[in-house]
Amino acid sequence: MGAYRNKTRYYLFLGLFMFVSLIFITLWVWSHGTYVTASTEGVNFYPAGPLDVVDSWGHNWTVMHNHTVTVYYWFTHTIPGVGSQCSDLMTVTLEGVGVYEGVNGGMTSFWDPLSPGNYTIEALTSVNADDVSDSGEAVISVTKN
C-alpha cells in the first residue's frame, strides 16, 4: 500500500514538473519571439543661409513578432556636446504573428549656426518592442570653417 502511494506521489510530482516546465518554456519562447532591427542609410550636414541643416534619409526598421507587440520608434539627430533633436515618439501595435517593416523615413533638423570646428553628426533610427531594442545610425564627421 505504501509503495503504491509513493509511486502515485512520484508520478504526480513528475507530471506537475513537466506541466510547469511546459508552461515555462511556452512563456520563454513567447517572450523571446520578438526581434527588432533598425538602420539609417545616410546623413548630411550643410549650412543653409542663417542656419545649419542636418538631413538624414533611409530610416528603416523591422520587427518580427510571434505575438501582439507594441512598437515604439523614433528618429534622432545628435551633435555630441552641441545638441540633439528627436522626432516625436511613434507607436504602433502589431497584432498576432508577422514581420513588419517601416521604411524610407527621413528627417531634416535645423540648428543655430555652429562655431567653426570639427563635429560628429549622427542620425539614428531607434526601435523598441517587448523591451527588445535596436538603434541604427549613420555618422559623418564635418569640419566647419
Added chain:
Amino acid sequence: MRRYVILTAAFLIVVGLNIVGYYYVSKPKPVQNFQAHLDIEREDIGLLNEPIDDLRAEPVQEDQTKDQTPSFESQVRAEESDRMTSGSISFHPVEDKGISEESAQEQAANATFDEGESAESPKQFVTVTVGGRELRLERGKKYLIIGAKWNPNPRPYTPEEAKRHIELCRKLRDPNLSGEELLKLREELEALGPGLALGAVWSTYLWFPLPGQEEPPDSEAIVIDLRDF
C-alpha cells in the same frame, strides 16, 4: 527520499523561473499620454493660426519683392510640401482649437460610426500614435506621415551639460540597451534640452498590407500632415 527532495527542489526552481518569466513578459510597458482626440480636417496644407514666434532663426527669405516675408517655419513647410504629390490630411488636437456644438455632434456621430465599423471589421484599421495623436490607418493603404517639432528655447549647453550630452550620445549607440533603457535615454536627452537644435521636420511611410497585396508606390501614399504651424 532523496528523489523527492530533488524533484521538489526542481519544482520550486521551475515555479520561480515561471514567476520571473511571467514578470518579464507582462511587465508594464512605458505609458504614454496618447489620448488626445483629433479634429480631422480634410483640407490641403495650411498654416495654423498660432505662429511660433520664439525661434531665434531669422526667416530664410531672399526675395524682397513679396509683400510679406514668410516665417522660417512656413519656409520649411513649403519646402517639405513640394515633396507631396497626393492629397493630404491635416490633424490638429481638438483642445488647441476648441469644439463647437456642431462639431461635437459631428464627432459623436463619427464615433458611433467608428464603433459600428470596428465591431464589424476590427482588424481593418490599425491605430498609430504619433506624438500623442492617434491615427486610425486603413490596412492596404499607404500613408506618408509628416511631423515637426520646434524647440522654444534653444541655447548652448553649459560645459557640464555638454559633457553629459556626449556621454548620453555614447550610451545611445550601445547595442546592448534594453528597450526600457533606450526610452529612458531618450527621456534624458529631451530633459537635457535641444542645445542648438531649433527643430526638425520628419516623415515616415506606413503601410499595413492586406494578404497578398503588393506594396503601393510611395507616390500613391496618402499624406497625413501633423505639423502644427
